[in-house]
Amino acid sequence: MAAPGCRSAKLSKEQKKLLRKQVKAQHILLKQDGIATVPGPTQHLVIANGGLGNGVNRQQLSEVLQTFGIVETLLMLPHKPHAFATYSTIQEAREAYNALNGQNIKIAGHTQPIILYLNFVEEVVCEDISPLSLPPGLLVVEDIISPEHETRLLALVDESPNTATENAQRSLKHRRVKHYGYEFRYDNNNIDKDKPLPGGLPEICDEVLEHSMEKGYVRFKPDQLTINQYEPGQGIPPHIDTHSPFEDGIICLSLGAETVMDFKHPSGHSVAVMLPRRSLLVMTGESRYLWSHGITQRKFDVVLASETQKTGAITGDISNLTLNQRRTRTSFTFRKVRTLPCDCAYPEVCDSQNCRKGSDPQPSVPSSDGDASKLEHKYVHDVYDGIADHFSSTRHTPWPKVTEFLKAMPAGAFVVDVGCGNGKYLGVNKNLFMVGCDRSKNLVHICRERKFEVFVCDGLLVPLRSGVCDACISIAVVHHFSTEGRRLSAIKEIVRLLRPGGKALIYVWAMEQERNKVKSKYLLEKKEKIIKTQETCITVPVVDEDQDINKVDLACFNQLTNVNNDRVNKQNSEKLPVHTNRTSFESQDLLVPWHLKAGVKAHSISPLPPTGSNELAVFHRYYHVFSDGELENVCRSISNIRILQSYYDQGNWCVIIEKY
The missing domain is CATH 3.40.50.150 (Vaccinia Virus protein VP39)
Structure with a gap:
């Protein structure tokens, strides 16, 4: 049995090996994603091992495919190890199929070459998906500071650590961290209000904080700052900032590099949000109190390939996605310490209100x-x-x-x-x-x-x-x-x-x-x-x-x-x-x-x-x-x-x- 598109009646040992792997790729595509391949040549190809989930970005794959003709559509789905391509003619698709199937493709950023396995499909359908909206109360402000101001802020990370930073570094050896105003305790996600740190917040932050108050991003001037520096591949587990220690209105500067932050509603609805370099993330109301936020541990983010949208939700335009390699990012997270218990509209996730209600008393070791x-x-x-x-x-x-x-x-x-x-x-x-x-x-x-x-x-x-x-x-x-x-x-x-x-x-x-x-x-x-x-x-x-x-x-x-x-x-x-x-x-x-x-x-x-x-x-x-x-x-x-x-x-x- 010859592979699709192959006219030879007798296969060599190498061709048989390639056919076995190609058939295996067909089975995986059908089993895991319901993708049915077809034996005859069409304009449409599914490319196993050529997806965003394999670390292949749009530009790299497009350059390889365009060698054989005009690629009318290149569809790369988030986190999937395969992609779809539609050529302008069946002949161009056949040439790409014969030339690339089983070939080692050197992809920039990969130490080992990637082997592509191609199969024909009946059609490639790119469904229109409604644009995703940001969680209520969430705002991303681009270019909040100048590159020169960014350089001065980043210099804080290299200054001598204070006592709070030394304490934190004992429990966070995987990243650099510093605290000002109050130490944020990672063991209980809280602060000790009776132990303020000497010196308050650095004066260099005043410009950003005053601007945020003038624009109404926060109602109170923050008095607590946590600086975290993340190397490529590091992330933040999904969480909601504890209600009881901090007021509504948390702002976060992204310095040094951009990243993608994931926001999730308790219903399961999620939104991936691009945070550009030198941008300010503002979380108030529902986005601060109800939605969890986190950064997935990975070295590449799925982003829009278009340069026209640098920030906001990474929408459903799945025909225009690519990969962006992460670099070292430093975050400045500012909070205002709360003086009264939280009385937000989300008691189901509010520790202040759960404590007042005594909803679930902690049990004791049973005696009977x-x-x-x-x-x-x-x-x-x-x-x-x-x-x-x-x-x-x-x-x-x-x-x-x-x-x-x-x-x-x-x-x-x-x-x-x-x-x-x-x-x-x-x-x-x-x-x-x-x-x-x-x-x-x-x-x-x-x-x-x-x-x-x-x-x-x-x-x-x-x-x-x-x-x-x-x-x-x-x-x-x-x-x-x-x-x-x-x-x-x-x-x-x-x-x-x-x-x-x-x-x-x-x-x-x-x-x-x-x-x-x-x-x-x-x-x-x-x-x-x-x-x-x-x-x-x-x-x-x-x-x-x-x-x-x-x-x-x-x-x-x-x-x-x-x-x-x-x-x-x-x-x-x-x-x-x-x-x-x-x-x-x-x-x-x-x-x-x-x-x-x-x-x-x-x-x-x-x-x-x-x-x-x-x-x-x-x-x-x-x-x-x-x-x-x-x-x-x-x-x-x-x-x-x-x-x-x-x-x-x-x-x-x-x-x-x-x-x-």
Whole structure:
């Protein structure tokens, strides 16, 4: 079979290889974007690997294509790895197809050449999209200062840092930062109003601030300044500036380079806004209080190719998009410190109003089984149902040691995944008969869409008969039970399902996120220096095979229970702490935030923003993180199992147990 446009009846080895890759490109285009190719030559081509998503800009691709004729239309979609081209004649399109297909194309800015794969399509349709409007209250003012003034402002970055800057640099090593007026605290997205910095704001900023007041961009003269310098590829996570510390009206100078900032409404509607060099971004009203804003981490921005529009929303004119390489950008963000609580019209994201309403009191460690059930329902079951789609999108790679355990099972073994989540382990070994169960009906629905055998149930009561399983796995589940007794019951339920000789693998989150001077992947994602608190160690008796295991294990469990009871009694009078993501754990019982991706809607429940948070949607999940030896101690209190192996795996304590 010859490739489209190829008349040769016999293909060379190189042609066959090219055809295989071309067909693969066809399948990817159809599967991922619904683009159907056609066998015969037309004026229209789809160019795989030639899109903005591959780092190819419009000018570079246009120069390559125009070698073979007049390109009437070149369509490059945002963040897509392919492009569309329409030639004035079929012959020109055929020549481009034959010459470029499978060829290495050197693109400026790329260290490696790009291989293009071309296919014919029936037509290229460029739909008209209504221009996007800026969020209400958002304004971009071009050329707010002169190039000379910009140079003097940028010199501030190189001056000796003040104390606030030194503090900030300990937590923001990835970029240069300075504060004036008040230190902006990145750990709580707030300021300490009782600790103003000496000297106030630099006098060189007065001209911009007075002009902003004259034009009505801000009502009050700002008294807090944060300077950030971003290298190419760095960004800002989507957020809303916390309501309580600052007045309405936040202004930001972009110096040194332009960038694209993304604004998103809670409904999911988003607008990409170009911020030119020496421009002033003004956020008031809805854009300041309700819309999140952020800068995606990347080295190229998708922008309009036309020079006629340098600022504002990057509109729906998708026939005129290209890439703009980022350079070092410095932002001067000015704010006015608030003296009274915020009373804005957006209470759903206002920390001042949420605090006054007392909408969601922070829970305590439960002291009874009933309290534990209520806590888990609200801070585990409801949360995972609410974030199921976003959670599933982040859970796609099976952990190697879990895969190793499953692949070691004999063919035909019946294995149950208790707390299967989105089912990422259910298809690891096709020779097993695997069934999954989870408390989240929405995660179970995702599993069913993937054609897995799953059902909804609580981990404390799995509706399968005793002794039916050859093996069980429980990965990152037991730590969601909020009392020692319920964690023990969850493991006992797994043991009940096993036949004699059956094995189970259990993973729980470890209190110790650093072992043998190696940090877990969880901590490696946080580029901060963390001071780790030390926990009291529990000495566990060594069990000889000839000893009465019931007596020894019961003693171990009682010792553990007494220590935990002491801890619970101390914490019952306190609220469960909210953990700061990517830091060491300072408490075993805590709430861990899940930051819902901007634009993703939660199922059935509302986000629970903590006081002072500037996140658009935050959900809190209960965790009990296990200390060294704790998981083994719980297992040893069960009389009819033995621990075959225990180990530490990237921030998790793990055991393999066998029923006898």
